[in-house]
Amino acid sequence: MNAADNVITTRNLTKRFGGVTAVDGISFGLRENEFFALLGPSGCGKTTLLRLIAGFEQADGGSILLDGEDLTALRPNRRPINLMFQSYALFPHMTVEGNVAYGLEMERLPKAEIAARTAEVLAKVQLGDLARRKPQQLSGGQRQRVALARALVKRPRVLLLDEPLGALDKKLREEMQLELKRLQHEVGITFVVVTHDQEEALVMADRIAVLDAGRIAQIGTPRDLYEEPASRFVAAFIGAMNFFEGETTAQGLAVAGHGLLTAALPSGVAPGQPASLAVRPERLSMAAARPADGANAVAGRVVDIAYHGTDLSLHVAVAGVERRVLARLPSNRARDAGWQAGQEVWCCWAPEDSRILVA
Numbered sequence: 123m124n125a126a127d128n129v130i131t132t133r134n135l136t137k138r139f140g141g142v143t144a145v146d147g148i149s150f151g152l153r154e155n156e157f158f159a160l161l162g163p164s165g166c167g168k169t170t171l172l173r174l175i176a177g178f179e180q181a182d183g184g185s186i187l188l189d190g191e192d193l194t195a196l197r198p199n200r201r202p203i204n205l206m207f208q209s210y211a212l213f214p215h216m217t218v219e220g221n222v223a224y225g226l227e228m229e230r231l232p233k234a235e236i237a238a239r240t241a242e243v244l245a246k247v248q249l250g251d252l253a254r255r256k257p258q259q260l261s262g263g264q265r266q267r268v269a270l271a272r273a274l275v276k277r278p279r280v281l282l283l284d285e286p287l288g289a290l291d292k293k294l295r296e297e298m299q300l301e302l303k304r305l306q307h308e309v310g311i312t313f314v315v316v317t318h319d320q321e322e323a324l325v326m327a328d329r330i331a332v333l334d335a336g337r338i339a340q341i342g343t344p345r346d347l348y349e350e351p352a353s354r355f356v357a358a359f360i361g362a363m364n365f366f367e368g369e370t371t372a373q374g375l376a377v378a379g380h381g382l383l384t385a386a387l388p389s390g391v392a393p394g395q396p397a398s399l400a401v402r403p404e405r406l407s408m409a410a411a412r413p414a415d416g417a418n419a420v421a422g423r424v425v426d427i428a429y430h431g432t433d434l435s436l437h438v439a440v441a442g443v444e445r446r447v448l449a450r451l452p453s454n455r456a457r458d459a460g461w462q463a464g465q466e467v468w469c470c471w472a473p474e475d476s477r478i479l480v481a
């Protein structure tokens with residue numbers, strides 16, 4: 123894709139702190155009106171990448187383009203980009219309205235315009251009724267919305283959000299994930315959200331970049347990353363995954379003690395290479411006898427059963443597999459089958475539900 127088609131393009135962006143390369147040659151494009159998530163383990167460079175785009179850090183190499191124009195020389199306050207901090211950084215002595223209007227007052231816009239834009243954005247985040255309150259008279263979720271309103275009122279081209287829901291409890295977080303997504307679509311501004319919570323990224327984002335040690339491990343839609351992870355790192359990071367180790371054959375993976383597990387070989391992968399076969403817990407089914415229908419199957423023994431309400435997880439010890447194999451079964455089906463700890467079982471799955479990964 124051409125850089126001019128993207129709102130933001132980074133090219134080989136690099137940032138070092140002493141001996142640590144926090145951002146290591148990152149190139150990607152953010153599209154118009156996209157909800158983009160940066161996801162990865164602690165220390166992988168998410169915040170640094172966000173701060174480079176905002177202009178709070180200077181890159182050691184590479185460039186950042188906005189609508190195809192180089193941004194490098196523009197100071198943070200000259201960039202049509204806003205960064206919303208995790209702490210929200212609201213002014214405690216000002217009302218909600220005052221906090222939101224502040225940025226526009228700094229720009230010396232006409233009073234009537236400030237009032238109209240402030241009222242409009244407060245209505246959008248559903249805080250119109252609380253406009254006269256002070257931040258300490260608000261709940262955590264409401265404070266979060268004030269911070270959001272304050273960023274949106276300036277109508278940036280891109281809004282960067284660093285762990286925007288990090289301060290909220292689990293239930294509120296889940297509500298706000300949908301709220302944030304709704305709002306992003308409504309205002310039509312490109313959002314870039316940093317999170318270390320993979321479920322949050324899956325729920326909210328149009329596309330996700332998974333970072334690993336300052337580099338992009340994979341960029342794709344939530345479905346791409348979940349269904350077609352490009353590496354073991356991505357497969358293990360997004361959702362739960364079972365891995366079987368072995369050697370590739372023309373038909374799949376030969377696993378010591380378990381024979382051939384059938385799966386399509388990725389293009390460019392030859393037989394005879396060490397590789398992993400990855401299969402999701404919810405794609406497994408359990409059987410008392412080896413299925414005769416060509417499904418993959420490995421024998422094991424149920425070690426633990428945990429009840430989660432909608433589903434059950436079965437932990438199965440399989441010879442030669444270091445970690446317990448995890449299967450998640452809908453609780454009604456599992457109850458009907460009556461699985462119990464100590465039972466010998468076959469973990470079964472369709473070949474097309476598994477992937478072979480060499481990296």
Ligand SMILES: Nc1ncnc2c1ncn2[C@@H]1O[C@H](COP(=O)(O)OP(=O)(O)OP(=O)(O)O)[C@@H](O)[C@H]1O
Binds near residue numbers: 139140142166
């Ligand atoms: N100002 C700094 N000085 C020195 N090292 C830094 C600085 N900022 C970040 N780093 C280092 O750069 C790497 C990336 O940090 P960064 O904060 O971008 O990661 P992150 O993915 O946002 O992590 P977290 O999820 O824990 O916030 C880390 O090794 C970190 O210690």
